[in-house]
Amino acid sequence: MDIGFFDAVPTVNVRIWRSDAIVLFDWLTTTDLNTVPITHPAQKQALADLLARLEETGDLMEATEDEIGAAQGEVAANMGR
Structure with a gap:
């Protein structure tokens, strides 16, 4: 049996609101990650992993x-709450 990368490393399960997921997915697919301000290359990789x-x-x-x-x-309506 071949195990995948995420089966071999520690992981965290995160539940998010579907509207948040849609907004994040849309943003990640339409944003050039090379232009997002980062302080460490791992931050860009983590965003790419989130998109995946x-x-x-x-x-x-x-x-x-x-x-x-x-x-x-919906997400904007909940800002500041």
Whole structure:
């Protein structure tokens, strides 16, 4: 049996609101990670890894522009709470 990378290293499970996941996925797929301010190369890699995990969920890749807009509105409405 071949084990994957994430089966061989310590991992953390994080549950996030679907709207947050949509907003993050949309941002990560439309942002040039080379332009994101970082203080260590591992930060850029961690963002790329987050995108890869979000891609694995499958249904985020099929979010429509309307769904993305609605998710952005929901997340923004909860700012400062």
